[in-house]
Amino acid sequence: MSRNAVSITDLTVAYREKPVLWDVDLEVPEGVLMAIVGPNGAGKSTLIKTILGLVEPAAGRVYIYDAPYAQQRQLVGYVPQRGTVDWDFPTSALDVVMMGLYRQVGWIRRPGRSERKAAMDSLDKVGMADFADRQISQLSGGQQQRVFLARALVQDAQIYFMDEPFAGVDATTERAIVDLLRELRAAGKTVVVVHHDLQTVQEYFDWLMLLNVRRIASGPVGAVFTDENLRRAYGGRIAFLSQVA
Amino acid sequence: MDIGQILHDLLFDYTLRTVALGSATLGLVSGVLGAFAVLRKQSLLGDAISHAALPGVALVFLLTGSKEAVVLVLGAVAAGWVGTLFVTLVTRQTRVKQDAALGIVLSVFFGFGILLLTFIQRLPTASKAGLDKFLFGQAATLVQRDVVTMATLGGIAVLLVVLFWKEFKLLSFDPDFAASLGYPVRALDILLTSLTVIAIVVGLQTVGVVLMSAMLVAPAAAARQWTDRLDVMTILSGAFGALVGLLGAVTSSQVARLPTGPTIVLYMSGIVFISLLLAPRRGLVAQARQRRHQKVQFAVEALLVHLLHHEGCAEEPAESTLDHMGAHMHWRDAFARRVARAAVVNGMVTRANCCFKLTPYGREVARRAMVR
Numbered sequence: 311m312s313r314n315a316v317s318i319t320d321l322t323v324a325y326r327e328k329p330v331l332w333d334v335d336l337e338v339p340e341g342v343l344m345a346i347v348g349p350n351g352a353g354k355s356t357l358i359k360t361i362l363g364l365v366e367p368a369a370g371r372v373y374i375y376d377a378p379y380a381q382q383r384q385l386v387g388y389v390p391q392r393g394t395v396d397w398d399f400p401t402s403a404l405d406v407v408m409m410g411l412y413r414q415v416g417w418i419r420r421p422g423r424s425e426r427k428a429a430m431d432s433l434d435k436v437g438m439a440d441f442a443d444r445q446i447s448q449l450s451g452g453q454q455q456r457v458f459l460a461r462a463l464v465q466d467a468q469i470y471f472m473d474e475p476f477a478g479v480d481a482t483t484e485r486a487i488v489d490l491l492r493e494l495r496a497a498g499k500t501v502v503v504v505h506h507d508l509q510t511v512q513e514y515f516d517w518l519m520l521l522n523v524r525r526i527a528s529g530p531v532g533a534v535f536t537d538e539n540l541r542r543a544y545g546g547r548i549a550f551l552s553q554v555a
Numbered sequence: 556m557d558i559g560q561i562l563h564d565l566l567f568d569y570t571l572r573t574v575a576l577g578s579a580t581l582g583l584v585s586g587v588l589g590a591f592a593v594l595r596k597q598s599l600l601g602d603a604i605s606h607a608a609l610p611g612v613a614l615v616f617l618l619t620g621s622k623e624a625v626v627l628v629l630g631a632v633a634a635g636w637v638g639t640l641f642v643t644l645v646t647r648q649t650r651v652k653q654d655a656a657l658g659i660v661l662s663v664f665f666g667f668g669i670l671l672l673t674f675i676q677r678l679p680t681a682s683k684a685g686l687d688k689f690l691f692g693q694a695a696t697l698v699q700r701d702v703v704t705m706a707t708l709g710g711i712a713v714l715l716v717v718l719f720w721k722e723f724k725l726l727s728f729d730p731d732f733a734a735s736l737g738y739p740v741r742a743l744d745i746l747l748t749s750l751t752v753i754a755i756v757v758g759l760q761t762v763g764v765v766l767m768s769a770m771l772v773a774p775a776a777a778a779r780q781w782t783d784r785l786d787v788m789t790i791l792s793g794a795f796g797a798l799v800g801l802l803g804a805v806t807s808s809q810v811a812r813l814p815t816g817p818t819i820v821l822y823m824s825g826i827v828f829i830s831l832l833l834a835p836r837r838g839l840v841a842q843a844r845q846r847r848h849q850k851v852q853f854a855v856e857a858l859l860v861h862l863l864h865h866e867g868c869a870e871e872p873a874e875s876t877l878d879h880m881g882a883h884m885h886w887r888d889a890f891a892r893r894v895a896r897a898a899v900v901n902g903m904v905t906r907a908n909c910c911f912k913l914t915p916y917g918r919e920v921a922r923r924a925m926v927r
Contacts, residue, residue, distance in 0.1 A: 359731070362734075362735045363734070363735070364731055364734050364735060380737070383735075383736070383737045386735070388731075388732060388735040390729065390731050390732055390735075394729070394731060395728055395729045396594075396596075396728075399594060399727070399728045399785075400594070400779065400782060400783045400784055400785045400787075400788050401724070401728065401783075401784070401785055402783070402784070406728070409721075409724075409725050409728070409729070409732065412721055412722070412725055412736060412738075413736045413737060413738075415721070417719075417722070418718050418719070420720075420721065421721070445783035447783075461732075
């Protein structure tokens with residue numbers, strides 16, 4: 311049995327008394343490619359944000375490789391939802407990728423040549439090297455998503471958390487992201503992805519968590535992606551789900 | 556008035572030199588901090604802060620009886636800060652949204668400030684006069700010591716922006732990601748907002764609480780039009796601010812009874828207007844031109860596809876006149892002529908006896924357009 315990259319116990323998060331996550335336990339073994347799936351408002355993004363310390367839990371614990379997140383930060387890479395930033399911000403694709411290295415550069419100091427090179431390599435890996443100097447508003451949605459991925463790659467982390475990387479991207483980008491996820495897994499990294507497309511869960515991922523405020527199920531995709539579990543996660547809206555499963 | 560005399564006065568006339576230096580300083584500092592305020596969508600926060608500073612000025616005067624710039628400025632900073640704190644608290648703790656919270660803080664603090672000012676006016680003490688300059692600003696009352704205070708505070712603010720450049724940039728673009736990297740986002744936010752408070756307070760005596768937020772927002776909005784880089788935008792924004800500060804000071808010194816603050820703001824509005832209109836790519840003129848260009852381009856492609864479609868058919872001669880095309884596509888004559896000219900100039904068609912003929916290149920373009 312391999313180590314757990316992430317382990318969560320009794321996690322509860324509430325916004326203004328309304329629970330968003332309720333008593334969630336989760337173990338993510340090292341080296342899996344995991345999807346978190348659930349209906350809108352199920353708390354998928356909140357779960358990731360809580361793991362990363364962006365949201366304060368009402369109760370429960372999160373461990374990254376057996377230690378709190380604050381001590382393990384350098385092991386973690388993060389891809390936020392694309393819609394959370396203003397893409398009209400006056401900056402270039404390369405600049406955004408270099409932000410992934412700011413902590414390594416340290417306070418006050420400026421990123422230098424080696425950081426530029428690392429960022430370029432990272433952009434190259436997502437097929438965006440030609441767009442390095444482009445202002446980010448001039449990129450398509452898929453290209454913007456790939457810039458965000460490149461920024462996480464440059465962090466050279468052990469565990470990646472990605473919030474809906476497939477949302478609203480073109481087919482080319484979807485393909486590129488899937489290839490990238492597989493490369494990361496092949497390199498022994500752990501990847502946790504908030505996903506919304508039930509059709510592709512079995513094809514893209516090998517590990518799955520079904521979430522709807524509570525944890526419905528988690529484990530290998532084959533064992534978790536069942537009619538019964540999907541019905542419990544999505545409630546009544548299962549007419550088309552049973553066709554998917 | 557001749558330029559030589561103005562330059563001479565700028566250097567050697569105490570009043571003009573002081574006013575000009577003070578105005579340029581306030582423009583520079585508010586321009587630099589304004590770039591971040593605008594990008595962080597906090598333009599209105601500047602307005603709330605400047606209005607909130609008024610009761611601070613009045614209270615400090617009531618408590619100390621001093622009209623020393625340093626003392627009043629400290630009161631303004633404290634009150635501006637408390638105002639910001641209220642906005643944050645109300646937004647976080649209640650269901651009131653930020654825009655409403657800003658409105659509440661702005662009007663409540665400003666109302667309280669006016670109340671205190673009126674009270675001070677009625678005081679029997681001799682030193683009461685002059686506080687109302689904070690309302691609309693009165694640059695002529697600046698003395699050298701005020702300018703030194705402004706330059707020191709503003710210098711510190713700009714220096715901190717330079718030092719924490721990449722941290723502020725990341726904070727402004729993607730605070731969640733910054734937090735995931737372990738940056739103390741709350742503390743950085745407070746620092747940057749505090750610097751904004753300082754930038755506003757630096758300008759209060761010159762421009763006044765009512766107009767000060769314009770000096771925060773306008774240079775940044777103008778600068779954003781001309782560049783897609785944060786560093787260029789920030790420098791440009793500071794430069795715009797300093798330039799209009801200088802221009803405003805000089806102009807109001809030359810024209811009798813022209814107040815400096817409003818003149819500065821008017822100059823700034825002029826720069827904003829020009830920037831919105833004429834900036835390359837983002838300007839209204841450039842965008843209109845680009846839309847027209849795209850329209851012609853699309854029409855040219857339609858023309859080529861039409862010609863390709865009828866190429867080699869019996870009706871080809873009839874189908875390939877400009878008149879027919881215009882009627883077919885509902886083009887007005889002038890537009891049709893422009894489309895034809897564009898197609899010929901780009902070597903896509905040749906024209907003989909009023910009939911178009913596709914060139915090999917034109918055929919190629921037409922085929923590509925059909926695939927797309």
